[in-house]
Amino acid sequence: MRKKVIAANWKMNGTLEQANALLDAFAAAPLTVNENKIAVFAVPAPYLMLAKEKLSGNPYLQVAAQNCYSKKSGAYTGELSVEILQSIGINYVVLGHSERREYFGESNAFLADKVNICLEYNITPIFCCGEPLEIREADTQNAFVAKQLQESLFHLSASEIVKLVIAYEPIWAIGTGKTASSAQAQEMHASIRSVFAAKYGAEVASIIPILYGGSVKASNASEIFSETDVDGGLVGGASLIADEFIKIINA
């Protein structure tokens, strides 16, 4: 049985005061998390240790960094290393978010290096993929996403690939209020799973969690999450509102 993952992506949002309030709310809320369904909070780097501490009472609430660099340590001013993350007990990193690809020029090859160093340090990448609007309009999204996966992940062995969490986020649905329909999400998630199945076999593909991201809200979460190949969500805007995100986790 593959794990369900509901991940919050705070992006570059929230003052310390707001972070404290949100984390306290999540720590105190009755959440339906368990060993098969975890919630992960990708908070801004200065709040990683705070989040670890505040959520430490529940082993099914995990903390993620939103990015890391491809080198273990060294003269890379401003970057965040896996060695640092491991030393503060962070087990997850979001990699390849479309905002990193677009604003910071992260390529599929660069992301392959980041995936490698995460696995070397036993940190689980939440690897993002997804197409821009023009690709969706040209109806070539399946091939576009397959190429992202092939170029960043296909050098991995089967025992490595099963350590990843994949997040499919159509760029046209991120922060736009325009969610993919649950049928569009299911269609793409099935396509992603078939890409993995072709390379690693159906059994390996069947245990990789594939999350949907892009304008997930309390009002649409249960419908999207009920699709066969949708194993949870990566949630931006709605993860900054405690009541909304609590409902999404429990959806």
Ligand code: PGA
């Ligand atoms: P959104 O962001 O939920 O605000 O659309 C999702 C994401 O970018 O991870």
